[in-house]
Amino acid sequence: AQSVTQLGSHVSVSEGALVLLRCNYSSSVPPYLFWYVQYPNQGLQLLLKYTTGATLVKGINGFEAEFKKSETSFHLTKPSAHMSDAAEYFCAVSLLFGNEKLTFGTGTRLTIIP
Amino acid sequence: EAGVAQSPRYKIIEKRQSVAFWCNPISGHATLYWYQQILGQGPKLLIQFQNNGVVDDSQLPKDRFSAERLKGVDSTLKIQPAKLEDSAVYLCASNEPKLAEETYEQYFGPGTRLTVT
Numbered sequence: 001a002q003s004v005t006q007l008g009s010h011v012s013v014s015e016g017a018l019v020l021l022r023c024n025y026s027s028s029v030p031p032y033l034f035w036y037v038q039y040p041n042q043g044l045q046l047l048l049k050y051t052t053g054a055t056l057v058k059g060i061n062g063f064e065a066e067f068k069k070s071e072t073s074f075h076l077t078k079p080s081a082h083m084s085d086a087a088e089y090f091c092a093v094s095l096l097f098g099n100e101k102l103t104f105g106t107g108t109r110l111t112i113i114p
Numbered sequence: 115e116a117g118v119a120q121s122p123r124y125k126i127i128e129k130r131q132s133v134a135f136w137c138n139p140i141s142g143h144a145t146l147y148w149y150q151q152i153l154g155q156g157p158k159l160l161i162q163f164q165n166n167g168v169v170d171d172s173q174l175p176k177d178r179f180s181a182e183r184l185k186g187v188d189s190t191l192k193i194q195p196a197k198l199e200d201s202a203v204y205l206c207a208s209n210e211p212k213l214a215e216e217t218y219e220q221y222f223g224p225g226t227r228l229t230v231t
Binding site for chain 1: 118145147149154155156157158159162170205207209218219220222223224225227
């Protein structure tokens with residue numbers, strides 16, 4: 001079975017500062033990895049995903065993440081935070097083969113300090 | 115392209131009452147998912163359909179929850195009777211089967227926020 005751990009339920013950064021949201025996963029088979037963003041009273045929007053190939057993936061709104069198999073990590077970064085980045089961020093994993101249901105972490109609430 | 119539609123957006127009921135949620139996936143998407151998102155937690159899969167067949171309902175509390183997707187298109191999730199701990203956002207998602215890895219994505223609706231009092 002797969003699982004996801006997100007370190008830090010709340011992260012605050014100043015506007016213009018680096019954003020780093022941590023995600024570690026556990027999976028017995030090669031995983032697909034995802035980051036989703038959720039704004040208040042809205043559904044989940046895909047930021048980026050890793051399936052196969054290049055381990056550094058770029059997503060929308062300037063976010064990127066790097067798949068590190070040796071560290072079982074998929075941390076999300078953005079060089080310069082913007083006020084509009086304030087939201088809840090979820091890391092998720094699904095199986096490369098088999099049932100593609102998403103298993104989510106508990107989420108990280110990102111606050112941007114003006 | 116229209117997204118995943120859900121209704122109602124909000125629902126308040128008393129415990130032991132019944133409630134139903136509706137989801138219309140993106141046109142042509144064979145797979146449909148219902149997730150439960152309790153406040154402060156990540157979404158948890160309740161049930162997964164492939165066309166009108168159930169693929170995974172291992173985490174669905176079958177004594178009170180039921181779901182159907184009769185014609186392989188839209189779906190209904192029902193809770194009867196509701197408990198206080200059912201207060202959550204119920205998210206519907208859909209996707210195409212994994213034909214190409216680079217295009218694989220689940221698309222989520224806005225969710226239905228249920229409050230049980």
